[in-house]
Amino acid sequence: MIHAKVIVILYMLLAFYSPIQAQSEDTEQLIITEAEFDLEQEILNASAAGLDTIRFQQATYIRETTINLSGISNMRIIFDRGSRILLDDIYENVVEIRDCERIEFWGGHFCHVQPPQQGYCYGSVFALFDSNLISINFCEILGCGSIGFFIKDCSSIEIANCKIRDNSTCAFYPSNVDKLYIGDCEITDNGELFSPGGSINHLWMIGNTIANNGMPYYP
Numbered sequence: 001m002i003h004a005k006v007i008v009i010l011y012m013l014l015a016f017y018s019p020i021q022a023q024s025e026d027t028e029q030l031i032i033t034e035a036e037f038d039l040e041q042e043i044l045n046a047s048a049a050g051l052d053t054i055r056f057q058q059a060t061y062i063r064e065t066t067i068n069l070s071g072i073s074n075m076r077i078i079f080d081r082g083s084r085i086l087l088d089d090i091y092e093n094v095v096e097i098r099d100c101e102r103i104e105f106w107g108g109h110f111c112h113v114q115p116p117q118q119g120y121c122y123g124s125v126f127a128l129f130d131s132n133l134i135s136i137n138f139c140e141i142l143g144c145g146s147i148g149f150f151i152k153d154c155s156s157i158e159i160a161n162c163k164i165r166d167n168s169t170c171a172f173y174p175s176n177v178d179k180l181y182i183g184d185c186e187i188t189d190n191g192e193l194f195s196p197g198g199s200i201n202h203l204w205m206i207g208n209t210i211a212n213n214g215m216p217y218y219p
Contacts, residue, residue: 030059039085040067047072060084062113066092066123073101079108088113093127093150100131109140124150125167128157137161147173148190155179162186170195171213183207190214 039061046054058080066087079085085108087094094110097103110125124147128134135158141148143166151157155178163186164171170192174180177200184207187193193213 030057032059032061034061034063034065037061039063040065040069043067043069043075043077044072047075052076053078056080056083058082060086062086062088064088067095068098069096069100069103070098071100072103075102076104076106078106081107082109083107084109084111086111086113087123090114090122092123094123094125096127096129097131097134098129100134102133103131104135104137105139106137107139109142111140111142122146124148124173126150128152128154130154132156134158135160139163141165141167141171143167143189147171147195149173151175151177151180153177157181158183160184165189167191174200178202180204181206185209188212 039056042056043054052074053076055078061084063086066089067085085094090112094112095105112123125141126136126148127150130153132154133156134154136149137158138161141162141164146167146169148164148167148171149159150173152175154176157177157179158181160181160183165186165188167190169190171187171190172182172193173195179202180200181204183204186209188209188211190213193210
């Protein structure tokens with residue numbers, strides 16, 4: 001876990017993230033567009049400044065482009081409970097992580113603004129390439145077209161305490177992945193659980209709720 005240097009975005013918040021914390025999801029959401037506040041740039045700026053934790057207040061963040069994180073390391077990215085990160089482009093990935101190491105995501109509901117009808121294949125929610133030691137925790141990965149997690153040429157990936165549902169092709173699409181841990185997640189109503197397309201060396205699935213995911217393909 002990474003604790004030393006912290007940047008807090010928009011509001012000063014002192015407690016670390018916990019799934020039972022903070023603002024109610026029933027409160028009226030602040031809507032923030034990419035033009036007003038660029039999540040990607042704030043994360044990159046924090047990394048360049050040598051900070052290792054960045055925290056975003058509860059809001060709905062609407063983006064026109066993918067959050068592209070490339071070549072950064074040792075960063076914890078926290079969204080307060082009830083935050084939504086929505087991409088207004090169904091052909092692109094919501095979050096893309098490439099050539100990164102030791103990145104943690106905590107919290108947040110990730111989706112496209114207008115998910116296509118089931119059966120159509122567009123962008124993934126999280127797409128990981130050539131990365132190591134990536135951890136995604138307490139996130140909602142909601143039906144946004146094709147794939148919940150596309151993971152290619154990565155190692156030591158942890159997905160824990162997430163809700164992964166309504167992705168029309170599959171929840172997970174791994175390709176050449178070494179050490180994938182999926183624990184205490186709710187994985188429901190996806191086209192498939194796993195889609196063929198590669199290989200996994202060392203897969204752990206522990207304490208998950210898995211239901212209504214089409215054909216149960218395990219790579």
